[in-house]
Amino acid sequence: MTKEVEDPSRFGVILKNGEYISQFVEKPKEYVGNIINAGVYILKNEILDLIPTGQHCMLEKLFPTITSRLIT
Numbered sequence: 001m002t003k004e005v006e007d008p009s010r011f012g013v014i015l016k017n018g019e020y021i022s023q024f025v026e027k028p029k030e031y032v033g034n035i036i037n038a039g040v041y042i043l044k045n046e047i048l049d050l051i052p053t054g055q056h057c058m059l060e061k062l063f064p065t066i067t068s069r070l071i072t
Contacts, residue, residue, distance in 0.1 A: 001040040011036035012060055024063045 002014055013033050015023040025032050041059065050062055 001038040002035050003038045004035050006034070008034045008036050013037070021067070024060060026060055 005011065008028070008031070010027065013025045013028055014021050014035050014037055015025065015033055016035070024037060037060070047062075047066055050065055051059075
């Protein structure tokens with residue numbers, strides 16, 4: 001889920017390529033856009049399998065891996 005905000009500097013910002021998300025930028029220092037990642041996710045089990053067992057993980061750190069697996 002995404003949301004357009006006035007000041008995106010405190011959030012993870014998404015960049016789009018057409019209608020698809022192409023990149024996530026975590027708390028950008030320079031303005032790259034104002035559509036933020038709102039933090040609501042629905043994931044397939046195969047994505048959950050990417051999270052290391054027994055460890056806490058910021059899901060945002062897995063986004064590059066997740067997107068690369070979905071694209072290929």
